[in-house]
Amino acid sequence: MPEQLSLLLPVWAGDQPDFLAEAFRSSVDAQTRRPDQVVIVRDGPVPEPLGEKIAELVKDSPVPVDLVELEHNVGLGPALDAGLAACHHDVVARMDADDISLPHRFAVQMPIMESGIDIVGSGLVEFADDPDEIVATRAVPTDPAEIRRRARFATPFNHPTVVYRRSLVIGVGGYTDFAKMEDYLLWAKLILADARVANVAEPLVKYRVGAGAYARRGGLDLLRAEIAVQRRFRELEFTTRRQLVRNLVVRGGYRLVPEGLRRSAYRRVIAPYRK
Structure with missing residues (x-):
């Protein structure tokens, strides 16, 4: 209906x-x-x-x-x-x-x-100044079980989608x-x-990334936020103790490395968990 x-x-x-x-x-x-x-x-x-x-x-x-x-x-x-x-x-x-x-x-x-789904996201593409000049694609898992599994390490949805x-x-x-x-x-x-979850692989949103996008993904404020959310996940029993330690090491460490390394790490370590 x-x-x-x-x-x-x-x-x-x-x-x-x-x-x-x-x-x-x-x-x-x-x-x-x-x-x-x-x-x-x-x-x-x-x-x-x-x-x-x-x-x-x-x-x-x-x-x-x-x-x-x-x-x-x-x-x-x-x-x-x-x-x-x-x-x-x-x-x-x-x-x-x-x-x-x-x-x-x-x-x-x-x-x-x-x-009958409760939440559906999609892939997105990133652009800087010209919406027709795509600089990156952010894919998402589409299998519901994979969405739930990957959520224990990285956000399984692109929020603006x-x-x-x-x-x-x-x-x-x-x-x-x-x-x-x-x-x-x-x-x-x-x-x-137990929300019924789904993602569309097709990018349905163009996401604007300006100068300093990777700089904003790091720093002490992001590290504090990362630690806080990982602790909250553990309190909710959303993650195991082992997953907590892994996330703090990988995701927390990502927030502290220099911007150049962060750009490379996002594509090689963080992003693959979102594909």
Whole structure:
């Protein structure tokens, strides 16, 4: 049976108006199966040009848009939880404010959700400045058992590509304020709740990577977040003690190596667990 879809799109002060417009229009206007509602979460105050672009998109949207305006910047996890509360429909698609959805994204993902799945992601391709110049592909496991297995080492979903059931996400506590790892923690909680999981191998989203992308994947803040999420996984009994040690050594070590080595390690060590 056809289901209705809410699109959840958070925006914060660091986003670019033109990128937001491209992300919005690719996920709404250009879709062969459009969402039935868009929820934009403005995570705290934004510069005037970005605020004007948000108002323009709300005004000109071909589908209803609900704007959630948070007084202060609360971070991605709490902002998404606030947006989920405003979604009218149980099926919710995620989108970031600087990525691009391919026109058939929801036409591919929605029938999978309607077949009884609880969360479906997809592959994605990375680009720097020109969306037509692809610099990398991020593949995902497609077998449900493999998705669950690989989740014990690396996130099994590309967050900007996922479509999931709002009721189940809220039922496991939502994203919560778990900075930099909120999505990974959510996938673990969903898997522990026996969510029916799926991935589409085909890339359905173009992911923008700017200068410093690999630098942002390392450093002490990421190391602290990595340690925190791995400890939480162990508390939830999502991982074994052996897996905890492995993850802290491999994933934690990855956060500390120089950027050049991190780029190589991502492709040779981290990324293969996502393919």
